[in-house]
Amino acid sequence: MSRIVRQSKFRHVFGTANKKEFTYDNVKVSKSAWDSNKVKGNGTFVGIMWEARGGGSFAVLPNEQFGKVPADQGLVTGHKGAVLDIDFNPFNDHVVGSVSEDGNARIWLIPEGGLGKSNLNDPAQNLIGHRRKVGTIDFNPTANNVVATSSADMTVKVWDITTGDAKLTIGNHTDIITCAAWNRNGSLVGTTCKDKKARIFDPRSGNVTLDVVAHAGVKGMRCTFLGDRELFATVGFGKTSDRQLAIWDARAAGEPLHLSTIDTASGILMPFYDNDTGIFFLGGKGDGNIRYYEIVNDSKLIYYISEYKSATPQLGMALRPKTACDVSKCEVVAVLKACVSHVEPISFQVPRKSELFQDDIYPPTAGPTPGVQADGWFAGQTGEPVLVSLEGGFVPPERPAFEVAEVKAVDDGPQTEAELRKAYEDLKNRVAYLEVELSKKDLEIQQLRGQ
Numbered sequence: 001m002s003r004i005v006r007q008s009k010f011r012h013v014f015g016t017a018n019k020k021e022f023t024y025d026n027v028k029v030s031k032s033a034w035d036s037n038k039v040k041g042n043g044t045f046v047g048i049m050w051e052a053r054g055g056g057s058f059a060v061l062p063n064e065q066f067g068k069v070p071a072d073q074g075l076v077t078g079h080k081g082a083v084l085d086i087d088f089n090p091f092n093d094h095v096v097g098s099v100s101e102d103g104n105a106r107i108w109l110i111p112e113g114g115l116g117k118s119n120l121n122d123p124a125q126n127l128i129g130h131r132r133k134v135g136t137i138d139f140n141p142t143a144n145n146v147v148a149t150s151s152a153d154m155t156v157k158v159w160d161i162t163t164g165d166a167k168l169t170i171g172n173h174t175d176i177i178t179c180a181a182w183n184r185n186g187s188l189v190g191t192t193c194k195d196k197k198a199r200i201f202d203p204r205s206g207n208v209t210l211d212v213v214a215h216a217g218v219k220g221m222r223c224t225f226l227g228d229r230e231l232f233a234t235v236g237f238g239k240t241s242d243r244q245l246a247i248w249d250a251r252a253a254g255e256p257l258h259l260s261t262i263d264t265a266s267g268i269l270m271p272f273y274d275n276d277t278g279i280f281f282l283g284g285k286g287d288g289n290i291r292y293y294e295i296v297n298d299s300k301l302i303y304y305i306s307e308y309k310s311a312t313p314q315l316g317m318a319l320r321p322k323t324a325c326d327v328s329k330c331e332v333v334a335v336l337k338a339c340v341s342h343v344e345p346i347s348f349q350v351p352r353k354s355e356l357f358q359d360d361i362y363p364p365t366a367g368p369t370p371g372v373q374a375d376g377w378f379a380g381q382t383g384e385p386v387l388v389s390l391e392g393g394f395v396p397p398e399r400p401a402f403e404v405a406e407v408k409a410v411d412d413g414p415q416t417e418a419e420l421r422k423a424y425e426d427l428k429n430r431v432a433y434l435e436v437e438l439s440k441k442d443l444e445i446q447q448l449r450g451q
Contacts, residue, residue: 009361041324
């Protein structure tokens with residue numbers, strides 16, 4: 001009996017890890033119990049959350065700095081608590097944001113060529129406003145200098161990083177937020193929370209389009225939008241601690257369009273989606289393998305492709321932007337895999353014999369040009385990804401300068417009631433943060449006296 005084989009350009013995609021001499025070795029990947037990806041990358045740098053005693057730090061290495069990282073490698077320091085997440089600005093490779101247990105988010109400007117042996121202690125901008133530790137940071141994919149952070153104070157704040165102002169605050173959650181993600185055009189934010197719910201909301205209007213119990217298990221959940229398909233994927237655990245994948249209609253609440261059990265392992269799943277190929281990746285923390293699927297426009301939605309296997313367990317992963325892929329090797333996705341003492345690049349390729357540019361697997365992709373500026377986005381404009389062609393190799397345009405807006409003097413003139421109320425709220429948040437810090441120091445003093 002003949003068997004019908006599903007037609008797909010990506011049925012034979014395979015993953016290959018770099019040789020040891022082309023990995024980032026001798027690194028100290030953070031051992032923090034907080035669920036994060038541990039690593040981020042762009043076309044210029046690799047960011048690695050660093051294991052540090054006293055305060056928090058992370059490394060930013062040039063992409064070509066393979067091999068053993070020197071013991072005196074310069075780090076980005078300045079946080080008083082452990083760094084819990086980092087993210088690069090998609091429109092300026094040298095701008096990176098970080099969040100920490102100290103309750104603050106910070107924006108850093110990486111010098112040309114990286115840090116070398118010098119630590120970077122002074123941030124370009126401080127984002128102060130959350131009352132407890134800040135767990136996630138995500139740059140808007142189309143709006144320049146707009147970033148979202150989520151905190152254990154159960155809020156999501158959206159900031160203009162040039163002014164350092166939290167322009168929007170969403171407080172719809174009833175427990176700690178475990179994951180936050182923008183949709184493809186940066187108009188919606190999806191979150192998962194320890195209250196077992198997944199939510200999608202418009203941060204500018206406050207409208208909620210999805211508010212559902214996604215997974216019944218008590219362990220951590222993650223989420224991601226599936227590109228321009230208006231689908232939303234969540235991963236979590238069922239009642240019997242089996243790992244699950246659910247796909248939802250991002251436009252309306254209801255039952256999941258797809259729900260499947262992955263396996264019974266205990267590590268939290270990390271979902272990633274490549275919009276250009278429709279390939280969806282699932283990597284489990286503590287696993288050595290990475291499963292990948294194809295998302296299609298039919299009733300089944302998702303088809304298993306294959307699995308990248310490795311004996312080395314991963315602490316975290318990240319996808320590089322498509323503009324960082326090597327089109328001469330038919331590389332369609334570039335992954336960074338964070339292990340205990342090294343970060344391993346993995347190349348996913350489509351086997352092709354021809355050396356010509358394969359335009360069927362490389363459609364125009366999102367480039368490093370913003371679709372809208374921060375002021376326009378907060379005023380209600382929605383940008384779309386500005387697409388670029390990868391034929392002939394991608395040449396990045398000149399990156400825009402990152403300039404922090406001048407802080408207004410106190411005696412600039414009469415203030416409106418709205419400005420006074422905002423200043424009052426900002427001051428109140430700052431006082432609450434300082435009260436928490438004082439309580440910590442008081443506890444430390446008492447512990448020292450007890451010894």
